[in-house]
Amino acid sequence: MTEKVLKTVCAGVGFVGGAAHVPSFRKVPNSQLYGLLARKGRESEAYALKLKEKLAKKENRDLKIYYDWGDVCNDPEVDAVCVATPTPFHYPMGKQALEGGKHVYLEMPIAPKLKDAEELGKLAEKKGVVLMPILNFRTCPGYVKAKELLDSGAIGKPIAITFREFIAAEDLADQWPLSGWAWDIEKAGGYPDYTLSVWSLDMLQWFFNSPIENVEWTANYMPIEGINDFKGYQTVGIMKFANGVVGTTMVGSTVAKGLDLSRFEIFGNNGKTILVDWIPSKNREVFDVTLFGKNGDDQNWQVEGPGPMIWGHKQMIAHFVQACLGNEKPGYDYKAAIAAQKWSNKIVTDLM
Numbered sequence: 001m002t003e004k005v006l007k008t009v010c011a012g013v014g015f016v017g018g019a020a021h022v023p024s025f026r027k028v029p030n031s032q033l034y035g036l037l038a039r040k041g042r043e044s045e046a047y048a049l050k051l052k053e054k055l056a057k058k059e060n061r062d063l064k065i066y067y068d069w070g071d072v073c074n075d076p077e078v079d080a081v082c083v084a085t086p087t088p089f090h091y092p093m094g095k096q097a098l099e100g101g102k103h104v105y106l107e108m109p110i111a112p113k114l115k116d117a118e119e120l121g122k123l124a125e126k127k128g129v130v131l132m133p134i135l136n137f138r139t140c141p142g143y144v145k146a147k148e149l150l151d152s153g154a155i156g157k158p159i160a161i162t163f164r165e166f167i168a169a170e171d172l173a174d175q176w177p178l179s180g181w182a183w184d185i186e187k188a189g190g191y192p193d194y195t196l197s198v199w200s201l202d203m204l205q206w207f208f209n210s211p212i213e214n215v216e217w218t219a220n221y222m223p224i225e226g227i228n229d230f231k232g233y234q235t236v237g238i239m240k241f242a243n244g245v246v247g248t249t250m251v252g253s254t255v256a257k258g259l260d261l262s263r264f265e266i267f268g269n270n271g272k273t274i275l276v277d278w279i280p281s282k283n284r285e286v287f288d289v290t291l292f293g294k295n296g297d298d299q300n301w302q303v304e305g306p307g308p309m310i311w312g313h314k315q316m317i318a319h320f321v322q323a324c325l326g327n328e329k330p331g332y333d334y335k336a337a338i339a340a341q342k343w344s345n346k347i348v349t350d351l352m
């Protein structure tokens, strides 16, 4: 008996789509990267033509290139789509794909307006297809290891957390310049601090299996010397979860190269602490997880994630494929995305 295979078309082959989603849909079990969406004369076309040639040579197979999203959504050969275009295109492209009966793997934030995200979720339910928002911090090896420790009682009951995600301004300025969609509140829902907060807010609620009760935000935005078409930001949230845990979160892009990192600390009532570090200047394919004990009896794990596994992308795509084929129950849906986005939205409304 031949195994079932999910045929997927990817749209958006930039920072995250090109580096994480396309390679993962090529490699995970029961998945066929069936095609790519390209725009004539743009980078996406060059990317698609190059990959088509590579697959023909290396795997002796075709990759279909589409120039019109409607053609993708109406093609009966296509089972699923991955939408990793800029945020303002998520809602219209997601809607068209769902209407065409496709499973949708959709980048975050789902849509700048929560009512549009809700509408997509309801449409997916009506059509009986999977709509999976890409909440990949849940499958990120460092956070998965920390959750294992938490759930095993290693720190007793959690009391408090700190979370921070610092990106060097010079890196983010290339990806999301001030003149682009990522700084347009109408198009993106907020500034980059808003966009980048959605994954950690979702991860924290999943981590504690407890919703956030409240977050209060404050921020400072400022041009950075020597970096054009960009503003640095440091945005700080103080939060409380329904289970009583309190914490702070900080998303920033004012740090110098070398201090760009993600750091997550969880303090327990047995006097122990879990520290999860991702420090790209040391090793971008490793999370450093430490359980600090009371008498220096620390334990450390170097949790590896090659390529798109380090931020959980390949693992999540493997789950999406199995969920679409009916082999796994989808671990979460649009409601989880909305539960995170509603607190990210407060960055915008708190500061207005």
Ligand SMILES: NC(=O)c1ccc[n+]([C@@H]2O[C@H](COP(=O)([O-])OP(=O)(O)OC[C@H]3O[C@@H](n4cnc5c(N)ncnc54)[C@H](O)[C@@H]3O)[C@@H](O)[C@H]2O)c1
Pocket (backbone or CB within 6 Å): 011, 012, 013, 014, 015, 016, 017, 037, 039, 042, 043, 044, 084, 085, 086, 087, 089, 107, 108, 109, 134, 136, 175, 195, 311
């Ligand atoms: N899950 C994650 O880890 C993660 C990380 C970064 C970004 N994101 C999200 O992914 C999305 C894309 O971000 P990015 O940084 O990769 O953006 P990007 O600008 O690097 O890439 C966008 C891609 O979409 C294509 N595109 C742009 N307009 C299009 C259109 N009208 N039709 C078809 N294709 C179009 C571009 O050619 C490019 O390939 C955003 O919503 C962002 O929030 C997710």
